[in-house]
Amino acid sequence: MSAPTLAVFKLASCDGCQLTLLDCEDELLTLAGRVRIAHFLEASSAVEPGPYDLGLVEGSVTTPDDARRIREIRAQCRVLVTIGACATAGGIQALRDFADVEEFRRTVYARPEYVETLATSTPVSAHVDVDFELRGCPIDRGQLLEVVTAFLAGRRPDVPNHSVCFACKRRGTVCVTVAHGTPCLGPVTHAGCGAICPAFGRGCYGCFGPSGSVNLPALIPLLRRDGLDERDVRRLLRTFNATAFDPPGRDTGADATDEEVRP
Ligand code: SF4
Numbered sequence: 078m079s080a081p082t083l084a085v086f087k088l089a090s091c092d093g094c095q096l097t098l099l100d101c102e103d104e105l106l107t108l109a110g111r112v113r114i115a116h117f118l119e120a121s122s123a124v125e126p127g128p129y130d131l132g133l134v135e136g137s138v139t140t141p142d143d144a145r146r147i148r149e150i151r152a153q154c155r156v157l158v159t160i161g162a163c164a165t166a167g168g169i170q171a172l173r174d175f176a177d178v179e180e181f182r183r184t185v186y187a188r189p190e191y192v193e194t195l196a197t198s199t200p201v202s203a204h205v206d207v208d209f210e211l212r213g214c215p216i217d218r219g220q221l222l223e224v225v226t227a228f229l230a231g232r233r234p235d236v237p238n239h240s241v242c243f244a245c246k247r248r249g250t251v252c253v254t255v256a257h258g259t260p261c262l263g264p265v266t267h268a269g270c271g272a273i274c275p276a277f278g279r280g281c282y283g284c285f286g287p288s289g290s291v292n293l294p295a296l297i298p299l300l301r302r303d304g305l306d307e308r309d310v311r312r313l314l315r316t317f318n319a320t321a322f323d324p325p326g327r328d329t330g331a332d333a334t335d336e337e338v339r340p
């Protein structure tokens with residue numbers, strides 16, 4: 078029986094998550110023996126036509142062509158997994174969702190009429206069904222290997238959706254918020270990085286996106302207590318996973334006044 082085929086696709090993104098796959102140097106040869114890499118333009122220009130058994134998609138949907146391509150990709154892949162903050166949450170380019178994209182287009186490009194773009198940057202799951210979403214900016218290589226291994230074994234990936242705080246406790250890191258009053262998004266951020274930032278004495282800034290249970294109304298008063306004003310809280314929430322943490326039009330409590338957050 079021939080090995081299952083793997084295809085890797087890119088929409089609007091920086092290529093960092095695809096690089097994570099290439100970074101699996103020690104495991105890549107073993108992996109290459111278990112799956113046939115049929116489409117991975119970052120690694121090879123040799124492309125086999127679909128259908129594919131497993132498709133990994135990096136990047137968000139920001140153009141009409143992306144919206145068309147992702148439907149084609151979905152139709153070609155038996156199992157579709159999105160990798161990274163762009164594909165799972167719209168990425169940092171979703172900051173356009175809070176602004177006037179036409180103004181950007183006019184200001185940035187000399188010939189804006191040549192640029193076709195959508196007003197929003199949306200995750201793949203807003204357009205097609207997705208079998209699994211792997212978070213991170215970029216993704217963690219251990220979690221990526223777990224996703225591919227689980228696919229080969231025919232089971233669900235063992236990627237818990239608990240918060241970075243769990244990872245802090247597990248590695249014995251002293252909480253930077255409790256010990257030093259450092260603002261930290263760890264309580265609402267998906268684990269996966271091994272709680273790197275608190276281990277080096279700084280707060281988490283949420284690059285893995287929302288965990289399985291987010292309670293911003295409980296966290297925001299702590300961030301304000303630790304010195305962030307309304308603008309700082311907004312800026313902390315609106316980075317790589319802006320529209321996942323603080324979607325336009327939803328009241329997440331980020332604009333709470335001093336009176337409202339005072340215990
Ligand atoms: S340092 Fe941050 S992530 Fe770690 S336990 Fe404290 S609040 Fe949670």
Ligand code: SF4
Pocket residue numbers: 241266267270271272273274275280281282283284285
């Ligand atoms: S910002 Fe948070 S999720 Fe990202 S690497 Fe640092 S601790 Fe991990």
